[in-house]
Amino acid sequence: MKTLIKNGTIITGESSFPGDVLIENGRIVAIQQGLAAPDANIYDAAGCRLFPGFIDAHTHLDMDAGTTVTADNFQTGTAAAIAGGTTTIIDFATQDKGGTLTAALETWMEKAKGLSACDYGFHLAITDWTPAVAREIPELAAAGVTSFKVYLAYDHLRVGDGEIYDILRQVNQVQGILGAHCENGDIINRLTDSLLRQGKKSPCFHPQSRPDLAEAEAISRLTYIGQMAEAPVHIVHLSSQAGLAAALHARQRGGEIYIESCPQYFILDDSSYSLPDFAGGKFVCSPPLRAKPSQAALWEALGQGSIDSISTDHCSFNWKGQKELGRHDFSKIPNGLPGIEHRPALMYSYGVATGRISENQLVASLSENTARLFGLYPRKGKIALGSDGDIVVWDPNTQGTITATYQLQNVDYTPYEGYMIQGSAKAVFLRGSLASENGKVLITDKGKYLPRHGCDYFRRKTE
Numbered sequence: 225m226k227t228l229i230k231n232g233t234i235i236t237g238e239s240s241f242p243g244d245v246l247i248e249n250g251r252i253v254a255i256q257q258g259l260a261a262p263d264a265n266i267y268d269a270a271g272c273r274l275f276p277g278f279i280d281a282h283t284h285l286d287m288d289a290g291t292t293v294t295a296d297n298f299q300t301g302t303a304a305a306i307a308g309g310t311t312t313i314i315d316f317a318t319q320d321k322g323g324t325l326t327a328a329l330e331t332w333m334e335k336a337k338g339l340s341a342c343d344y345g346f347h348l349a350i351t352d353w354t355p356a357v358a359r360e361i362p363e364l365a366a367a368g369v370t371s372f373k374v375y376l377a378y379d380h381l382r383v384g385d386g387e388i389y390d391i392l393r394q395v396n397q398v399q400g401i402l403g404a405h406c407e408n409g410d411i412i413n414r415l416t417d418s419l420l421r422q423g424k425k426s427p428c429f430h431p432q433s434r435p436d437l438a439e440a441e442a443i444s445r446l447t448y449i450g451q452m453a454e455a456p457v458h459i460v461h462l463s464s465q466a467g468l469a470a471a472l473h474a475r476q477r478g479g480e481i482y483i484e485s486c487p488q489y490f491i492l493d494d495s496s497y498s499l500p501d502f503a504g505g506k507f508v509c510s511p512p513l514r515a516k517p518s519q520a521a522l523w524e525a526l527g528q529g530s531i532d533s534i535s536t537d538h539c540s541f542n543w544k545g546q547k548e549l550g551r552h553d554f555s556k557i558p559n560g561l562p563g564i565e566h567r568p569a570l571m572y573s574y575g576v577a578t579g580r581i582s583e584n585q586l587v588a589s590l591s592e593n594t595a596r597l598f599g600l601y602p603r604k605g606k607i608a609l610g611s612d613g614d615i616v617v618w619d620p621n622t623q624g625t626i627t628a629t630y631q632l633q634n635v636d637y638t639p640y641e642g643y644m645i646q647g648s649a650k651a652v653f654l655r656g657s658l659a660s661e662n663g664k665v666l667i668t669d670k671g672k673y674l675p676r677h678g679c680d681y682f683r684r685k686t687e
């Protein structure tokens with residue numbers, strides 16, 4: 225099967241240029257102006273940008289949060305993803321206490337099997353570090369899992385500093401990367417207990433229980449441990465100006481630090497937690513949304529290239545019946561926001577269209593850098609000869625409004641209700657097949673599992 229996308233402007237992380245793209249058997253085989261292929265399906269992209277398929281490396285689909293299971297599974301979550309322009313996700317498979325990493329991977333492979341509309345891979349979240357688990361790391365890397373995660377918060381998930389050191393050493397040996405949820409769990413427990421004892425139980429107290437300094441401390445600690453272990457570290461969902469300062473300080477002293485953030489930390493702020501009638505509960509995620517100065521600091525850092533990637537931390541729970549589990553105690557609200565569908569449009573609208581970042585920076589942070597860090601480049605992350613034909617035909621001129629009424633995410637609200645959007649994914653190709661058009665998903669189950677090679681430590685070369 226051949227597909228020819230004509231008359232668009234190709235955008236990479238470095239440059240923008242006019243060109244037609246010919247895809248054959250899923251791979252890009254020619255890029256130049258005025259291409260002809262009489263036997264190909266032709267798509268006219270005149271007036272549109274051609275972005276490499278976007279990658280969301282932080283999703284939680286079909287995840288059991290203990291009291292309830294996420295509203296989106298692999299079927300609904302990936303359909304929403306591809307409609308918005310995301311052609312690859314990397315979800316988290318989490319080790320059970322006492323279980324193996326391999327068993328966790330098998331469990332999540334089963335959850336996704338035959339259901340995914342986009343290509344997918346898994347990071348392995350390590351919750352129980354033993355010598356046997358250490359021996360699994362090279363086996364998993366050989367099998368194509370090269371990224372791992374630890375939590376510095378959440379009592380049922382977190383590991384200690386010594387374990388983080390050991391995990392970093394082991395992961396580094398296989399050219400992998402360790403991501404970390406950076407918040408100080410002990411401090412959060414004390415602040416939460418104190419607030420609840422004072423009867424402060426509504427969602428507006430959620431951010432007080434998880435202050436930005438708890439993030440900054442954990443980032444600082446992680447980065448020092450990383451330097452002592454002589455290993456790179458990846459900070460996931462960076463949320464605050466204080467956390468950013470800790471991460472940039474670590475880079476200044478020579479740490480190899482990769483930074484991910486998410487649209488909610490650029491666009492939303494902590495005033496939402498004070499909305500009446502438990503509407504604040506819709507916005508409970510961890511780390512929490514921050515005060516306004518953090519948003520400006522994150523935009524500036526993204527514009528300067530200091531933040532490497534933007535993913536979503538998509539972890540959807542319905543407001544009715546799920547978020548409501550914590551109506552009378554904010555600490556019982558399942559943590560997480562939906563966002564897998566709207567990330568490209570949000571970052572285009574509030575980043576590119578406002579002049580805060582360039583189209584090239586959009587591509588770098590939503591696709592290319594992510595592909596490089598997680599061992600998918602250049603198969604993913606770039607419109608280039610030999611790469612997969614994952615292409616987003618982006619119409620920069622459409623205008624719309626985000627609303628839960630018309631979203632594909634299987635959840636009863638969106639934190640971006642009523643937000644204006646500039647630009648949209650007009651057509652999305654997955655390995656050369658037209659997978660979605662104008663927000664309608666045409667192919668629902670052709671996503672493939674992606675074994676990944678070692679990480680491309682691109683910061684090592686540039687700093």
Ligand SMILES: [Zn+2]
Binds near residue numbers: 282284537539
């Ligand atoms: Zn997460």
